[in-house]
Amino acid sequence: MQSNGTLGTMWEGIEGLPDWQGFLVVVGGAVLTAALLQIAGDRYLKRVTARIPGEVDDVVLRGVHPALYLTVAIGGVFVGVDLFDLAETDAATLEAAVLSLVTVIWLVTLVRVGRKVSNAVTDNRYLDRQVVPIFQNVWSAVVVGVAGFLLLTYWGIDVTPLLASAGVAGIVVGLAARDTIANFFGSLALYVDGTYKVGDYVVLDSGERGRVEDISVRSTVIRTRDDILITVPNATLNNAAIVNESTPRRKRRIRVPVGVAYGSDLDEVEEILLDVAASTESVLDRPSPRVRFRQFGDSALEHELLCWVPNPALRARVTHHLNRGIYQRFQEANVEIPFPQRDVRLSSAAAGGEDGTASPASTDGIQANSDVPGDPRVDS
Structure with missing residues (x-):
């Protein structure tokens, strides 16, 4: 209760100051708060993220800090202007303008953070260099979409017709490009599962085998032992049984x-x-x-x-x-490798007719022994 009374007394004292002095005090307090957040936040978050491998956490922290400080400072300016009635516009318009400014700042910041994170997680693997930009583009599109929705909401623009139009357009695009969309999500699934990477030797369920030469958003290129390039859609590979003979070991x-x-x-x-x-x-x-x-x-x-x-x-x-x-x-070493063969023997009755000539059409009395090792007497 005593602290609340102290804060109330301080606030009453600020309100009793001249407008420009009170405004400077409020803005200075906001800037001081932002500086304290920077000092304390950096020390605390560095201890927490020190145990996390990689540079992603550091990239995110360095990226969002400026936006956080600007948000606090802009908030202080808004409170000072609104408290001392320094703006010539109405409060609703001022609020919409301030929120729009903050939204744009965070829009630019999050898009840059997404780009820096994609660069940080991309290593020497070719598959990462191909797929990570996809996540970056998806992230940027989502951030821009959310920011646009918020900006329209701040200024009182009805977004219902836009959402309905976007839904219809999405259905049309989805039907027209269903194969492309299937290949896109197939490439994401192959990346997440770690099915293969460039340089791996794979065997498809169709019997084709070869080295993976290229992996793109739409398809995978495989070089067979006959030096023929086969381009297979990722959607097909995502639903097929693939044998990766290069993992977990190449031998x-x-x-x-x-x-x-x-x-x-x-x-x-x-x-x-x-x-x-x-x-x-x-x-x-x-x-x-x-x-x-x-x-x-x-x-x-x-x-x-x-x-x-x-x-x-x-x-x-x-x-x-x-x-x-x-x-x-x-x-x-005179080690015999046997092979299937057949011996055919003709009896004397079947060997000739009444005049002693051979009777090819007669099959009576034929004796056959199959699969006997040695040289065949008659090839069958």
Whole structure:
């Protein structure tokens, strides 16, 4: 109660001063309050934001401080003018003018802060450089729209017809540009999810595979192994299953199936496969290559050579070298690689007719053995 009485006495004293003196006192008090807010606010907020990584918090604080001080100072001027009746216009017009000035100040400030924040969060990643400006433009459009609505409200302009017109225009634009809008939001979803970035090696659900060359607001460009550029809309990629072979690590495992004939020395086969993997360029030592005996096939003992390559783009090349090396080593070691074949035998009754000639049309007495290892007698 005593503090309220003191403030009341001070206010009565200010009101008792001449107009120009009272006005200067009120404005000076507002400026002093702004300075105190700057000193105290900087110290307190720096302690709070020191634990937050990055420069975004510092950029925001440095950006809004001038607008905050100007708002407090303008508020003091408005109170002084209104209190001592120094303006020639009515109070409503003065209030609308002051609020409009403050709104414009904050409009410019928030747009600049959005631009500075986008520059602060943009790092060396190409995807960020492409997508962050989108957020900046959206932020600027929202700030300008809100500021325009407030300015119209201050001056007593009915915004209902404008809102209705904007709603109809929005529906028309949305129907006309639905694909573009879908691609835009698809690019935002791909960025937020971190699906891929430029340089990643991806495989689409359609079977196309290649390196991501470019990511824009509308589409993504992929360079295939045939050196062909494929442009895919972001809306399509957002609804598709995408395999990113470059994350979380770029190295990838390749599988080389190998079948050897029954009766082969399994220890020798495994030794040959591991030697071929060790002597092949681009095959990593760690994780080390390994051989797995998968199953007893119809005509072969089915093995699989498993090894790792440092880059998914090398899988086809390394598989080629491994297949060549395995085939050459198997030939040198006389390890047989079986293949499906068929032996056809004709009985004596089916081999000739009444006159002893062959009867091609007759199929009686034919015996067939399928999938027998060795050289085929008759190709089927």
